[in-house]
Amino acid sequence: MANSKHAHLRYNILDNCFRNKSYGFEELLRILNEGIAELYPGEEISERTLRDDIKVFRDKKEGFDAPLPEGIREYKYSDGNFTIAQRPLQKYEQYLIEAAQQLLSRFENHPKYNKLAEALIKFQDEEEQENDASKILFYDHNEEYKGIKYLKPLYLAIKKRDVLRVVFQDFKADKSISFDFHPHVLKQYNRRWFVYGLNSTRGIKEWSIPLDERLIDFDILENADYSESDTDWDTFFRTMVGVRRMPNAQVxxxxxxxxxxxxxxxxxxxxxxxxxxxxxxxxxxxxxxxxxxxxxxxxxxxxxxxxxxxxxxxxxxxxxxxxxxxxxxxxxx
Incomplete structure (x- = not known):
């Protein structure tokens, strides 16, 4: 049986590696341990655990049934569109979801529980439905929204106080532009996400970027000094509808x-x-x-x-x- 400690983290790191390029075993082990140490300092896994994880990826019945060819020294999906995010939950993952629901039920009368309960119910409903006839929940969801993939990386960039080099192209623009950006907060509006922060290239401290196809790419700038925000974001958002705010706009x-x-x-x-x-x-x-x-x-x-x-x-x-x-x-x- 595979080592379940931090398994969700290991599987996500491996999935990302297998999707992007070929890696040797030793390189995979190094990347995994670096990712684990970043969140759990001093912890790492053994070669045996990595070999067990690879078996889980290949296992057709109890694993992810990933297109990971055998008999070669480097590991990469043969189908570049594959991701474990498309696969059903593993048994231990289903157990964790159910355990989380039981834990949260203790806070059933607390207002904060409502949103968490809604998220868990939606997640569980999608996992359990085998066909459209089994659907119970029909909720407002933007099926074409691709920008959600940027949400977690930008959230982590804010937490880590990273400065980013952003490449952006507006719908009507002929070419893209790049600028240095200090992300401060994320805002959701009308089923889409936006990140606000300092555009240090243009000297605008409340610059907004939509998380959609206009955001071409961004990279972390090493050794760049991060500028903290002095904006009262709660007041900023409560004195506007939506996300657009012209400079010097008056209430x-x-x-x-x-x-x-x-x-x-x-x-x-x-x-x-x-x-x-x-x-x-x-x-x-x-x-x-x-x-x-x-x-x-x-x-x-x-x-x-x-x-x-x-x-x-x-x-x-x-x-x-x-x-x-x-x-x-x-x-x-």
Whole structure:
């Protein structure tokens, strides 16, 4: 039986190695022990453990059934698209998931448990369904979103305070650009992730990068001094809808009037969590909040169609008026 200590970590490291290039046995052992020591200083595995791990990868019944040819001195998948992430959970992994659920059930009445429980239920449901008919959960998921692969590396870069050299190409740009970036926080919006930090090449401290195909690549800059953030990120995000914030954007008071009872829908799912209601009875269909005016705010308002009316500020009313005129031209008889 393979050594189960840190097995998930070992398997992920090996999977990454086998996908990218050919490695000899000794080189694999060195890379594995370096990865383990990074998270668990002073710990390492033996040659025997690595040989057992390779058997797990090749095992068709109890392992990953990986396309890892035998009889050669170097190890690499014969199918470059293969990854163990596509394979069902191993028995010990299923045990860990179930153990985690049992542990978290002790905190069932704690608000923090709710999100963890949701994640575990989604994960377990996907693992247990053998066909579409067995599905229980149908949740909002962006099947085409490829940027999730950047989430963990950027999270670790923030934790380790790494400075990155980023290569980025906008959709409308003819060529890519590169810049030095000090990542500070990650933000999710509309089923996509964004990383914020200091663009030291341009001297902008609250620069955002979408985690999608525009992010071509990034590398860690060795021996570069990391700049800490002095931004109050909680306030930064709570005074805006979405992710776009122009430099020197000013917070303004927005007042909305809802029609056809749509204020009740807004209150169950507000796109601005810090909204407030009016005390006056004649204003029960109105709410207000303070925010910057950006494209995401306008998009949220447009999603309500004719059931929302902007009362203040005048600049936002003008934007909504222009959008209404623009859409109207598509429906002229």
């Amino acid at each position: 303004q008071k927005v007042i909305l009037r809802f029609h056809n009872g749509r204020e009740n829908y807004f209150k169950t799912k507000p796109f601005q969590p810090d909204y407030d209601e009016f005390i006056e009875e004649e204003k029960q269909d109105q709410i207000w909040f303070e925010t910057i005016i950006n494209l995401e705010l306008v998009q949220q308002l447009l999603s309500y169609g004719q059931d929302v009316e902007v009362l203040e500020p005048e600049s936002l009313k003008n934007q909504m008026r222009e959008h209404s005129k623009g859409m109207g031209q598509f429906y002229v008889k």
